[in-house]
Structure formats: C-alpha cells, structure tokens
Amino acid sequence: MLQAPVEARDSRMNLATEGRPNVDPQQQQLVPAAPAGAEAPAYRDNSAQASIPHEITHGPAFAMLRVDLPPGQVVIAEAGAMVARHTGVAMDVKMNAGKDPGFFGMLKAIVIALIRKVVGGETFFVNHFSASQGGSVWIAPTMSGQVLHRRMNGETITLSTGAFLCSAGDVDMSLKFGGFRALFAREGAFFLEVSGRGDLWFTSYGGIEAIDVNGTYIVDNGHLVGYEGALTFDIRSAGGGLMGMVASGEGLVCEFKGQGRVYIQSRNHSSLLSWLRPLVGG
Amino acid sequence: MQYEVRQKPDFGIVAVRFDAPGEQLLVESSAMVARDTAMEMKTQMTGGILGAAKRKLLGGESIFQNTFTATAAGQTLWIAPGPEGDVQELICDGVTPVFMQSGAFLACAPTVQLDTKWGGAKGFFSGAGLFLLRAMGTGPLFFSCYGGIHPVDVGPNGYIVDTSHIVGWTGGLEYQVRKVGGLKSLFLSGEGLVCEFRGQGRVWVSTRNPSSLAAFLQPFRPVKNNG
Amino acid sequence: MQINLLHRPAQALAQVWLEPNESIVAESGAMVGMTTNVQMQTQSGGLMKGLKRMFGGESFFRNTFTAHNGNGELLLAHALSGDMSVLEMTQHGYFLQSSAFIASSPTVNIETKVGGFRGFFSGAGVFVLKAVSQGPGQVLVGGFGGIQELMCDGNIVIDTGHLVAWDATLTYTVGKSGAGWIASYLSGEGLVCHFKGQGRIWIQTRNPVEYGRSVGSQLPPRG
Numbered sequence A: 001m002l003q004a005p006v007e008a009r010d011s012r013m014n015l016a017t018e019g020r021p022n023v024d025p026q027q028q029q030l031v032p033a034a035p036a037g038a039e040a041p042a043y044r045d046n047s048a049q050a051s052i053p054h055e056i057t058h059g060p061a062f063a064m065l066r067v068d069l070p071p072g073q074v075v076i077a078e079a080g081a082m083v084a085r086h087t088g089v090a091m092d093v094k095m096n097a098g099k100d101p102g103f104f105g106m107l108k109a110i111v112i113a114l115i116r117k118v119v120g121g122e123t124f125f126v127n128h129f130s131a132s133q134g135g136s137v138w139i140a141p142t143m144s145g146q147v148l149h150r151r152m153n154g155e156t157i158t159l160s161t162g163a164f165l166c167s168a169g170d171v172d173m174s175l176k177f178g179g180f181r182a183l184f185a186r187e188g189a190f191f192l193e194v195s196g197r198g199d200l201w202f203t204s205y206g207g208i209e210a211i212d213v214n215g216t217y218i219v220d221n222g223h224l225v226g227y228e229g230a231l232t233f234d235i236r237s238a239g240g241g242l243m244g245m246v247a248s249g250e251g252l253v254c255e256f257k258g259q260g261r262v263y264i265q266s267r268n269h270s271s272l273l274s275w276l277r278p279l280v281g282g
Numbered sequence B: 001m002q003y004e005v006r007q008k009p010d011f012g013i014v015a016v017r018f019d020a021p022g023e024q025l026l027v028e029s030s031a032m033v034a035r036d037t038a039m040e041m042k043t044q045m046t047g048g049i050l051g052a053a054k055r056k057l058l059g060g061e062s063i064f065q066n067t068f069t070a071t072a073a074g075q076t077l078w079i080a081p082g083p084e085g086d087v088q089e090l091i092c093d094g095v096t097p098v099f100m101q102s103g104a105f106l107a108c109a110p111t112v113q114l115d116t117k118w119g120g121a122k123g124f125f126s127g128a129g130l131f132l133l134r135a136m137g138t139g140p141l142f143f144s145c146y147g148g149i150h151p152v153d154v155g156p157n158g159y160i161v162d163t164s165h166i167v168g169w170t171g172g173l174e175y176q177v178r179k180v181g182g183l184k185s186l187f188l189s190g191e192g193l194v195c196e197f198r199g200q201g202r203v204w205v206s207t208r209n210p211s212s213l214a215a216f217l218q219p220f221r222p223v224k225n226n227g
Numbered sequence C: 001m002q003i004n005l006l007h008r009p010a011q012a013l014a015q016v017w018l019e020p021n022e023s024i025v026a027e028s029g030a031m032v033g034m035t036t037n038v039q040m041q042t043q044s045g046g047l048m049k050g051l052k053r054m055f056g057g058e059s060f061f062r063n064t065f066t067a068h069n070g071n072g073e074l075l076l077a078h079a080l081s082g083d084m085s086v087l088e089m090t091q092h093g094y095f096l097q098s099s100a101f102i103a104s105s106p107t108v109n110i111e112t113k114v115g116g117f118r119g120f121f122s123g124a125g126v127f128v129l130k131a132v133s134q135g136p137g138q139v140l141v142g143g144f145g146g147i148q149e150l151m152c153d154g155n156i157v158i159d160t161g162h163l164v165a166w167d168a169t170l171t172y173t174v175g176k177s178g179a180g181w182i183a184s185y186l187s188g189e190g191l192v193c194h195f196k197g198q199g200r201i202w203i204q205t206r207n208p209v210e211y212g213r214s215v216g217s218q219l220p221p222r223g
Helices: A102-120 A180-184 A241-247 A269-280 B048-058 B183-188 B210-220 C047-055 C181-187 C208-216
Strands: A054-057 A064-069 A074-078 A082-085 A090-095 A125-130 A135-139 A145-160 A164-177 A190-205 A208-220 A224-237 A252-265 B002-006 B013-017 B024-028 B032-036 B040-045 B064-069 B076-079 B087-093 B098-101 B105-108 B112-117 B132-144 B149-154 B159-162 B166-170 B173-179 B193-199 B201-206 C002-006 C013-018 C023-027 C031-034 C038-043 C062-067 C072-076 C084-088 C094-097 C101-104 C109-112 C128-132 C138-142 C147-159 C163-167 C171-176 C191-204
Touching (some): A054 A145, A054 A190, A074 A135, A082 A125, A145 A164, A145 A208, A190 A224, A190 A252, A208 A224, A252 B032, A269 C208, B024 B076, B032 B064, B149 B159, B149 B193, B159 B201, B193 B201, C013 C023, C013 C062, C031 C062, C084 C147, C084 C163, C094 C138, C101 C128, C147 C163
Antiparallel strands (some): A054 A064, A074 A125, A082 C147, A145 A190, A145 A224, A164 A190, B024 B105, B032 B076, B040 B064, B087 B132, B112 B132, B149 B201, B159 C031, B173 B193, C013 C072, C023 C101, C031 C072, C038 C062, C084 C138, C101 C138, C109 C128, C147 C191, C163 C191
16 A cells, blocks of 8 residues: 655645545645635635625635626626626626726727737626616626626726626726737737726636735746736746747737735646647547 | 645645755646646646556546746645646655556646556446556645545445545555346446445545536537537 | 535535345436446346437436445536435426436436427527326435525426426416516626415525536647
8 A cells, every 4th residue: 555654844645545635734834824724715815895685605616706786886707707686686688897987988999999809809798787666687607717896996906808707886997008029829818907896707717826026926827817916927938938828828928017916826727728629539 | 845725625726835955846737727837837747748648548638747847945836736626745755556546636746657558448437538547756746636635434334435436545456347137237326337345445436527518518508510 | 326415515426325125216327336236237128219219318227236245335426516405206296307316216207398399498408307106205416506495376487408407386487587688698698487376496606507608628739
C-alpha cells in the first residue's frame, strides 16, 4: 500500500483513508488575502449601505443570483442571463449604452458593441427588469462558476468584459481598450471600468481567487476577472523563449505592475476549448 | 515547496509557494494561471525528442511541458487544468507506481519520472490518442479530470468501472477490459467497454465523462462548408 | 434500495445500494462503476416503444441493473456537470426534461408524452417525459448546474432551458420571452414557460443549450 510520508508542511494524501487531502487550517496562507475554502471571495463586499435585497445560491460552482426587486427599482442584466421571474416583473430590452447616452453616446455604443461582438462575442443588448408591485428575478451566467456581489461606494473596479452579470443603482460602465496587442488576446481586448454607487454583480468561470500585487505579477489572460487599485498592465508573450511562444500553450499574458489587487478565475474558456478539440476530433 | 489544492472538487486549482531558489515544478503546458514575474519558465519537449515523438504519434497529449524554477524564496505559482473538475494530489513514495490516463496529468516534482506505458493499453481509453502514463518516483504528483474524483478501494472481490470514467489507479491491481452484458449491449446499451479491476489498490474514478460532453456539444459545432 | 448523492453540488455521483435481487432502471451511458455481482440487462420495453423513443431523440435503450448473490453497489452519473435530486413519487407524478432523467425504480412508468409540447425546448433532441407510478418509487434526476426547488404559488415564468422537472399538478403554457418576436430575439432569452397553479418546480442554474452554443460554436467545424 502506498503510504504517504507525514510531512508537516505539505498537504498529503493518505491512501488508507478517504481520498480528500487533509488541508491543515493552520497552514500558512500561500497568498495573503485569499481565504481558505472557496466560499467567500477575498475582496470588500462593502455592504455598509443598503443593497437591493438579493441572494446568491448554489455557489461556488453553479452560482445563481436572485434579486428581490422593490417597487420602482431597476436591475440591468446581461442579455440571455434570466432564469426565471415572477409574472409581475417586466423585462425591457435596451441597448447597452450607459446611463444618459444622447445621440453620440448611442453611436459610440453601437460602434463599440460591434467591435465587441466581432472580437469577444459580447452581446449588444441588456435587459432592464422592474416590478411595479415588487417581484423576484433569477439570473445566472452561461459558464459554471461563482457570482459575486460588490456594493459600489464611488470607487472604480475594472472587469474583463465577460465578467459583468448585472447592476443596479447609479452604476456607470465604460469600455476601456486594452491596447493594440490586446486584440490578439481574445479575452483581453476590452475591459469594463465600473464606478459609481450601487450594486454590481459579476461572475467568474470557476472560482475566484484574489492576489495582492506589490511589484509585478503575471496572470494568464483568460484567467483574469478584474483588478483594482493603482495597477497598470502590459500584454506580452508568456516567455520561455521562441519555442515557448509557439509551443508552451500560454500565449499571451498580462503583466501587472504597481500596487493593488488582481482577481483570477480558476478556469479559462480557451483552455476548455483546447482540451475539447482532440476529443471531438473532426 | 508548499502547495494547496483549492476549490475542490469543482474547479481544482493548485497554489504553489516555492521555499528556496532552484526549486522546480514540471507542469502540463497551458496550465499556468498566474505566477511571480521573476520566476523562470522553460518550455521543453518532455522525455526529449524521442519521448515526445512517441507521444505525439498517438496524438492528444501535448508534447510540451513547462518547467517553472524559482529564483527566490516565497515566489508563488497558480496552475489549473482545462476542464471543469477536481485536482488530486499524491505524494509518491518511490515504491508504488501510479498509472493514469494521459490527459489527467497536471504537474509533478522533477523527482517523479513519467513514462508512457504501452502494453495492454491499446484501445483502453475511448478518447482519441489517450494512453497510459506511468508515474514513479518520490514527491508530489497532481492529476485532474473532467468531473469530481471518486476513489474506490479495490479488494480481491474486484470492481468494474466504465473505461471512459477511469482517471488512474495504483500498482498492485490487475485489470481486464471487456464489454459488459454481451454483444447486444455493446452496441445498444450505451455502455461501451468496462474494465474489471482485481487485487489490492485504489482506482480513481471521474464523476463525469469527457466523451459525453463531446457528444453533447456535437450538434452545436459549426458545420463545415463543403463547396 | 438506497441512493446516496456524493460530490455535490457540482460533480454529483449517485451511489446506489441494491439489496439482493433488487433492480434499478438507468439511462444508457449513466453507469460509472459497479461491484462485480451487479448484472446489466438491456431492455427496449418492446420494439414499438423503443422506436418511439428513438424518434423522440432519446437513446434507444434503458438498462436494468440487478444485484445477484448479495448486496450490490452501482455508481451512476450524468453527462454534464451538476447536481442530482431524488424525487419521491407522488399521486400525480412528474414531468421531466428528457436529458434530466438518470434512473428510476422499476415500478415507475416513464413515457414520452406527445402533444402539447412541440417546440417546448429550444434545444435539439430535448423533450418532455412523464413519470407516473402506482405505488412508492423514486426518480433520480440530474441537472446542469445546481438544482433549485421553487414553489409555484400562483404563477411564475421560467426560461425553458433551465427546467429540470415539475409537479404534474401545475398547468403551463410556453411562450416567447419578450413583448414581440424581435424583442425576444434581442433579449437573448429563448422560450419561457408560464406556470400556473400550486406545485414544485425544479430548475437548474445553468442552461445547457446556451452553454453548448457558447462552447460548441468555437470548436472546429464538423464535416
């Protein structure tokens, strides 16, 4: 029988018992801010002021959001994300153009939306949910993973475009272009800068981990959910020399510099596709 | 080197912290999620050119692996596999070999040797180009699969596992691939081949099956334009 | 028969413990592993019934697993990641989305109910099953994602791609999601089902068709 040596430092697997490793809760945290377990994301939820009543269930793998709308309040959600709603909840389709767009705002939104559609497959439209008598709406993203809530209190957080799920209140969103090289990184071309006061719900494909950056840190593009703080980033090749660029499978990475917090997700759309390709043949 | 497997069993991700410069981890290519910038990353063909060619001939498995070397103490590295599912870690004891389906390999310390084991493995796994990998050595070994990893302790009475759900098993087990329920069921029942294990050891079973996912996605694929 | 659900909520695996000579009927392809004394028999339930199922898009055969010479263990799993639920049979029975069915006690009668459900689901090959039984029994269903039980107390609207099962006591109409066809298309929502009455509805927190489109459309084309 394979006997695992008992070493104080490492997680170990003892074949004589259940296959799950014994993770020592006293073990030094590998990443300062990340909590043990996958339940709570390591960032400020900041619900000091009243958020719209809501509940996130079935996390961390298949999280779904239920928003209980008070009469007169509007929740804006990514198109196609609705699971269920009370009959009294109205759904209006609108263009994703920001708060008070005006003519040029709309035009800009159309152009950007077209680019996003071509580059990132993002949808053009959002759904506005409201209930004159109150009601609930259930919202979920396409891929497996978490849904996280953030109470915005005037700060700014930058998300990768696929991470936005829905928002409520006086929350403004603007698209940031990631730079020319970012166009080659399928997931990294555009970022969504979110600011204002209100509620924001975003998603991760897989679970979310927080990494505090103080200096420089490299993150694979497809695993980036968002970031905040005094950070700049550069898109560059993964390294490993010429062969690395072609063969390492890493493609392009994001190098962050400065001080702040980066949120990563534990799965990546492109990796899923690469894994699937040999299986489907064709 | 310290490590922690987080987000089990749904999205297993491994957080690694190197304790001293020079420590290394061999990782399946495209598994890196994030790392300290100063760490060295070298891409190589595993097992040298001949070993890699042997594996490429069978297709499927990437012939490239990345070796990450720490340049200072305290550097961190995050790795995750492609499909949604579990990550299992083992500490190899230098005596018992571990066999796994080639797509399951995620990472290992350089003191664990990987070998492609041929005999009796042909047609074993239903996916294109999947074959058996044999790991032997000392130190940590990480493997993953699509779905959760469910361990089954096998004794002399044996256990039958659907071949497309097998992730890996320990040495000390004999196995025989056969069809279940007779010829009619092979074609009609939806169960293909099964593997009967006997002996003393452990089999890791995946709770999901990649070919079912591939079959599910088939109708959604774009259709080739013949014309 | 005892059904233990392991590795919930996302990688659910059903561990079925069978008494000697006890059986369970399972969807083909659901078997993951079993003790060597469990035997599998493929049954079509008659040629006509089997053909009806084949044209319905469902796989042709179901398998009956029986434990011989002692207790047996059988592991069953679903194709997509997600949770499972065991539904106890009631007087009225349940309607199930076809791909959600994993297994049932031999006393449960599963039928493909034709009529009133055309175009119910926007996904290819997905349709509605009805489960009824004279006496006690269980149905094992699996979903894509987590499974949430909702109580319908009057009315509720649910995207059809998220439906797993519902009490047969509910009445339902299928419609488009938005005010008009264009709005429905733009809104990204597919078909929705308006439920009325009293009863339970089980939904899955992810939509397989949407997932299939999002991932499948980026795979290499098929010939």
